[in-house]
Amino acid sequence: MPRKRNAHRNADTPTLADVARLAGVSDITASRVVRNKGPIADATRAKVLAAIAELGYIPNRAAGSLASSGSTLMSVLLPSLSNIVFPDVLRGIHTALTETAFQPVIGVTDYDPVIEERILLSFLAWQPAAVILAGLHHTATARRHLEHGRFRVAELMDIDGDPVDIAVGMSHWQAGYDTGKHLVQRGYRRFGYAGHTIASDDRARARYDGLRAALKEAGLLLIAEERVQGGSSTLAGRHLLEAILRKAPGLDVVVFPNDDMAMGGIFHCMHAGITPKEQLGIFGFNGLDIGQALPLPLSTILSKRFLIGKTAAEKLLESRERPAEKTIINTGYDIIEGATA
Amino acid sequence: MPRKRNAHRNADTPTLADVARLAGVSDITASRVVRNKGPIADATRAKVLAAIAELGYIPNRAAGSLASSGSTLMSVLLPSLSNIVFPDVLRGIHTALTETAFQPVIGVTDYDPVIEERILLSFLAWQPAAVILAGLHHTATARRHLEHGRFRVAELMDIDGDPVDIAVGMSHWQAGYDTGKHLVQRGYRRFGYAGHTIASDDRARARYDGLRAALKEAGLLLIAEERVQGGSSTLAGRHLLEAILRKAPGLDVVVFPNDDMAMGGIFHCMHAGITPKEQLGIFGFNGLDIGQALPLPLSTILSKRFLIGKTAAEKLLESRERPAEKTIINTGYDIIEGATA
DNA sequence: CAGAATAATGATAGCGCTACCATAAATCAC
DNA sequence: GTGATTTATGGTAGCGCTATCATTATTCTG
The missing domain is CATH 3.40.50.2300 (Response regulator)
Incomplete structure (x- = not known):
């Protein structure tokens, strides 16, 4: 004996068939109205839409997806x-x-x-x-x-x-390269880099590579480099700048992989009485709004x-x-x- | 004449039936293995898993969802x-x-x-x-x-x-109330509020109401209040603090609806040579990391x-x-x- | 060791929708 | 005005899966 039809269905949820019945059209016509596809007479559309509203019909996307394989x-x-x-x-x-x-x-x-x-x-x-x-x-x-x-x-x-x-x-490589060229042109010579160790942040690595290429072209090198374990953060940037300056006091510019960390650098400068730009260049990446709201807006690259x-x-x-x-x-x-x- | 079976199916995508056939079991048994549901003999499970791996089978969730209505x-x-x-x-x-x-x-x-x-x-x-x-x-x-x-x-x-x-x-009302009590206890008396106009930010409004309730209890009032149109931002906070201080120079504390705006306030203080806390209290909400990385960590409430x-x-x-x-x-x-x- | 429970599997019938084909009526071309 | 197109609608058969019920082999209970 066949099981009763609709045995495991959701009794209270109206289906497209309910809509079609109420509107007095076929299932497929109702479906066309719902999907706004194919030619439908205005009067028919109105009837179907009224039925949808009356029943509070919500299409079942799983069914639609299955039927149309998409x-x-x-x-x-x-x-x-x-x-x-x-x-x-x-x-x-x-x-x-x-x-x-x-x-x-x-x-x-x-x-x-x-x-x-x-x-x-x-x-x-x-x-x-x-x-x-x-x-x-x-x-x-x-x-x-x-x-x-x-x-x-x-x-x-x-x-x-x-x-x-x-x-x-x-191109992140290009961005890193342009950062290097820009800073060299501004007269900076003693470069530091304060980064992180996210191995799969390919973009940060590409920028780093670009930066080094630009420095090499100018006959320069990264004099010092520090990295925090794991994710970047403003606090990490702040500590990192302190650490890198202790190890290599002669730096005149430090590049960060992003604005979050660079802002930490700025905060360290404020704390330690270092005048950004004149005493120490700080450069970020991303162009976050908050960096531009600082008393001294952060020098950085705006990614879109x-x-x-x-x-x-x-x-x-x-x-x-x-x-x-x-x-x-x-x-x-x-x-x-x-x-x- | 009935249309050829499988006329509009995805020819290259293996289905559960393909898996079952290859494993030499019924569809439903394969389904049980995939869903890890019901009793399955270890040997059967192994066969099915092997078939899945061999075919690179990916279950069709739309079909599953439809069949199980969930x-x-x-x-x-x-x-x-x-x-x-x-x-x-x-x-x-x-x-x-x-x-x-x-x-x-x-x-x-x-x-x-x-x-x-x-x-x-x-x-x-x-x-x-x-x-x-x-x-x-x-x-x-x-x-x-x-x-x-x-x-x-x-x-x-x-x-x-x-x-x-x-x-x-x-409870955002309570947070606002506690903010008020805390600041009154710290000796602040001349309160300003620098907010935004997002009407549906019920939480910000509840905190604002709680703050006013605490002030009222202490016999105090908000002396000045400014709001930016639309969304909050650090830059908006910075401009807003400047504006509110121009209108009401005697304020000794300004409360912001969030840390983003409060940090803008701090930045204005830095720019204008105002010493936070002593000359002017600044209070935020959220407890963002970045606010805690500031040279002077932001006073705020940490929401979790x-x-x-x-x-x-x-x-x-x-x-x-x-x-x-x-x-x-x-x-x-x-x-x-x-x-x- | 009979009867009852449990473990392991399968057959079947949908879930609610849309692709496909078919049909009928209205409009068009010349 | 006749064939060709376009517009509007419907019948049917799945899409790929799982709920339900049924069946058989296995283990347990006292």
Whole structure:
């Protein structure tokens, strides 16, 4: 004996069939109204919309997704949320997705490609319309899935490499190089670097490499270098500057991998009575608002996080199919001269 | 004539049936292995896992979700991502969800209950296991859906009110009140307030009300009050302190709705040669790391954002069913005495 | 050692939606 | 005015999975 129909269904939740019945149309017509797809007579649309409102119908996206083998989810994999940079990117993505049917699903990788792979695979189970991740380095498995999947892919932040589909960002190596050239031109000669040890922060490393290349070109070297274990923070930057100056008192400029740490440097200067720029140049990266609100605005490079996120999401929405040609969008950066270097 | 079976399926993607066939078991047995549910002989499990690995099988969550009318998604609705507070909360949520099958889907409401409602409804289409939102005020429609839905609900940040299911946070009114008492006790008498105009930032308003209540109790008043249009920022805080001091030069303490703005106040003091604490008390809210890295650490209240997010998500995971009794978890706050008030 | 519980597996029928094809009516081209 | 297109609608068969019920082999209870 067949089990009673609808045995395990959600009795109180109206379905599209309920809407269709109430509106006096077929299921598929109701579906067309909901999805705003295909030709529908105005009168029919009105009837269906009224039925939807009356029943308080909420479409079941799982069913829709299954039937159409595609979803309105966009997977977003970010290295971190502690660093305001990535919330800024996410804000850009979210801005582009507002008013569309797409929703971001987010995962945090802790800068670890293995975690990135694990989260990616679990996200693919939802058949996302697109995947957004940071950087161009992924595990081999991740890369394989990204290449063969039926979804768009955007790799953010960095453009120094070969993207799967779309890359949106800037050249971090170039930014580091320009930092070096800029500071040399300003007359600084005795360089220090106060960084962190996040091995997978490829961007910070690329900037570091660029900086060294510029120094080499000018016949200079990094005289001193200190790194904190693990994540960067303002407090770490403050302690680090103190430490590096103790070891190498003759420095005339210290470069930090980001504004958070650089601001810690500024705070150390304030505390120790060092005049930034004149006695010691301080240079950051990111161009955070807060650094520009300081009594002496921080000298730094403005990365365009929000724009990167927004541009990427907009670009992904242009077509569901992956185009034959890869796209690389350089959002560039601005050197903020500031008052500290 | 019936259409060919599998006409619109994804030819290259292996399904559970493929796994089952390769492993020589039935579909449902393979499903049990994937979900780790029900009794399975070790040998059978091994066969199925081998088949999964060989095929590179990725489960289709849409199908699973549809069949079981429930998903592993957790909807997270945050007012903003610009304010580091909410990324911190999100980080806590994410930490609790790591190692579980749950994934956060995030939406940003811009502090607008109408946008919150819209996003909530679109999220419910995924039959989430739980919904996390900020605050206890929602539109009537949103509240109705939250109350009648088959999912857990956590309302974060605030506990002054009646939650749908779980509330995790602190009393912002009390925090404001304690701020007032603390500052009065420290000898401050001539109070100013430098805030913003986000009407729906209920928490900031509750703190403001608590502050005024404490002042009233001490026979005092807010002598001056300034607000910036729209969102808060460090730069806004800096300009605002300048403005308020111009209008009311006699103030001996200014309270800010958050650390971002309070730091702007500190920066104005530095610029204008005002000694914080002695000449002018500055008090914030949130207890951001950066405020504590300042040469003079900011006096403020430490809200426990990460803990709030983490606790809420953990609590939600305890049971899929909504318990009969509502839960209110007070994560409390700490007054950081700092050096600026 | 019979009867009862437990462990391990499978057959079947949907979950709620949309792709695909088909049909009928209205509009168009020339 | 006749064939060709366009507009509007519907019937049907899945999408890939899991809830339910059924079955058989195994272990337990007293």
